[in-house]
Amino acid sequence: MKNYLNLISISAKIHRRQTRMTRWCIIISVFLISAIFGMADMFLQSQKNLAVMTDGAWHVMFRELDEEQMTLLAARPEVKTAVRYAAANYKLDMGYSVAGVQTVLCGFDESFFEIYPGARLLDGGFPREEGEALVTESMRDREGLCVGDIVEVTAPDGSLSFRISGFVEDTSMLLQTDAFGVFMNIDTYMSCFRDVTRKEDIAYYVEFVPHCRIQKAIRDICSQLCISEDMVSENAKLMGSMMQSSDNYIMMLYLAAFILAVLVSISGMMMILGSMNSNVAQRTEFFGMMRCLGATGKQVRRYVRMEALSWCLKSIPQGLLGSVVMVWALCRMLQLITPTWFREMPAWGISWPGMGAGLAISLLTVLLASRTPARKASAVSPLTAVSGNADTVFAAKRAAHTRWMHVEMALGLHHAAGSRKNLILLTSSFAFSIVLFLGFGIGVDFMKHAIVSLRPDTPDVSIVSSENTGAIPDSLIARLKENPEIERVFIRAASEGMPDEKGKMILDIQLRDLSDDVVEEIRSMAGEGYRFSDSRAKNRETRAVYFSFALFVYGFLAVVALIASFHIINSIAMGAAARMRQYGAMRAIGISVRQLQKMIAAETFAYLFGGLAEGLILGLPIHYYLYRWAITGRWGDVWRFPLPECLVIAAVMTVSALAAMTGPVRKIRGMSVVETINKR
Amino acid sequence: MKKFEGLGRRMSDTMEIMKVEDLCKIYGRGEAVVEALRHVSFTLKKGEFAAVIGESGSGKSTLLNCIGALDEPTSGRILLDGQDLFAMAEEERTIFRRRNIGFIFQSFYLIPELNVEQNIIFPLLLDYKKPDARQVEEILEVLGLQERRRHLPGQLSGGQQQRVAIGRALIAKPKLILADEPTGNLDRKNSQEVMELLTKASRHYQQTILMITHNPNLITSVDRVMRVSDGVLSDLGGNVNEKLS
Structure with missing residues (x-):
């Protein structure tokens, strides 16, 4: 050991488990940030591809x-x-x-x-x-x-x-x-x-x-x-996908998507920040001890910063790799399902903007995020470290209300609400996810309006009788229905301007086998005198557009939901880990595991409900205005309460909160009271 | 501070409250094995104030942790009021422990989010019992904390925090109070006050107390002293000063 900073690698080996959560936090944040930018990049590429195939490469x-x-x-x-x-x-x-x-x-x-x-x-x-x-x-x-x-x-x-x-x-x-x-x-x-x-x-x-x-x-x-x-x-679609359109609406859509992507990045940054803060807070005594032994505040700050960088060194490449694999998987999905339309998409392409965003944002975040804990760590009083009171005198500014509810519930709520700053930070970060989810949710509405998906009764080919031929004979319908390559035959009366006209005028046919041979066979079965409409190519086109859009819109929503979920799990786990010694002391005094479980549940659900309420209060007006601008302004649809989106994100968050509790509860169950309270 | 008069219970000299039988505790395996306790046996009578002394690492904390059911012995039995602590299921043992054993720790372990009064009644709150206001008032008065009943632990001195911890140990009228170096974090004056309080609790509540300490000055007022050395317990009896000298 030549330098005090060598302690970082030694400490990392010994405290591998303690720092695992922080390292995972960085990995997942990097993954999510670069995945969302990578997906956006691939989305633009796919839309450009589609635009070139459907409308041409002209500008x-x-x-x-x-x-x-x-x-x-x-x-x-x-x-x-x-x-x-x-x-x-x-x-x-x-x-x-x-x-x-x-x-x-x-x-x-x-x-x-x-x-x-x-x-x-x-x-x-x-x-x-x-x-x-x-x-x-x-x-x-x-x-x-x-x-x-x-x-x-x-x-x-x-x-x-x-x-x-x-x-x-x-x-x-x-x-x-x-x-x-x-x-x-x-x-x-x-x-x-x-x-x-x-x-x-x-x-x-x-x-x-x-x-x-x-x-x-x-x-x-x-x-x-x-x-x-x-x-x-x-060429509106192509110019839009190149961000060169003169259409304000398209450019504003991309701007909105960009702002949302930036917000996702902020969410990732907050996750890293929370994790690092908590990691340092748990080691107050260690930093106090360093100060006791003569380390200057500057040296402690440098230690914390170098430690943060050493985590980045391994975690950032892992996160980036994850995002690359995810982008590959999405591109493969596009190519597998609609090979003709996305053949130009790179199979093993790397989204450099995505990688760049992930690397830059996470590195910057970790360095910025390590500033606050580094300052806090360097400010630890040497006395705190040696007095052993670091844990017993922190945070509480007022007493919990034990009169109206059971003490464990009161303490759980107090853990959540005792520090207003902590409560606001956590509920805001949960609320942030809801706002993001509702924001990205507009993408689904946009997709449903802008891209007409195939209806279940969309025909592959249609036979239309002309005015001369009159109704299509039943014998032809029967023959078509007998054909094993034909899935379904719908009989439709042409009603354009002729509501009273009787007779079967249009046969809509859905095929099992979409090959040209089958279509030719049907054409020859119908014989002369009928107009034939082959919608297979049009359907393929519609499917490709819808699928590519849906894949990315739902992909974005999934990433936002993942961020919300991981953020909740991480925050609860971090909070519980920071209180583990206190839980140990409570166990020594006589609190049962079940009561501790209720305490953690009360804390978790206080954050959850606070976050949900805050998220809806902030998110619904944003959703309303975004909807008014992107949907009502264009298609005239009136805003509706986004119940499905709210239910989905609430369910994701509740399930995450429940999952978040299992880790700390498992730890408490297996906790050695003596070891926990004696831990320094 | 008010005396404990009127709070006392009838003392029964012969009533055995705790029995430790052939207690062993082994840590580690193979060459790293450490025998922290070796075949420890003793009993405590109701109202007895006993101290366990020993060097650092002698096994006295291990003994206290096992008696308090915080740590599980490798073998042997601990009977409190006739009930085997380790024959119970975990949840049952926790409830039994909070009703029958009071703890006083060197680091106090008060709940930072609860005020003085709430910290004292905490074991009753865990049992969902309504505290007797008169009893709480009396304990606060005895501990000299009436003025500070709404204070949070962070607003108290070390001595005051330890007094709160004593109040918490007394509130449920447990059969046994275990005190682990109760003055370890206190100055001389506060240490003296804490010892006075414990002695009074023992005399006037006829509260059974087992205290561990490495400070020989604290054992002048106890009824009985035991010494742990290399995991072996020896009873030094009641006339401590003579035997220690």
């Missing part, structure tokens, strides 16, 4: 640009990709068809596939030559087409022929409307359809270079190229 779309503006725009250094795009018959109301099937016509530059990874080229190549076109997969399959074949598009005023250069995947919209798509290069398109294309269906999509300040770039472009800002539209 901004300009309308009504002339050639010169387009050339100038494409040449700007902040523009990575610029794509010309135009479409006709997008709403299937212009009378273009192929083999009697409504057909959407699109023209775009080849780089369209870069900014729209959701549209995949399956076979062949881009139609570079004039008169060439790509057609959709469904057209290929139903019409038996190959690359090089000629496809004839029937127009209201004649017909147009294109040589097929390749095939593309159907989009969910095309599948749902049972329409075909014919896509060509923008020059071919313009030469054929310029006159019939609506102004709003001609666009110029722009993807900016990474790390570009997009809002500033848009302003610059608009002012320099004389483009009206009304002609600019943002």
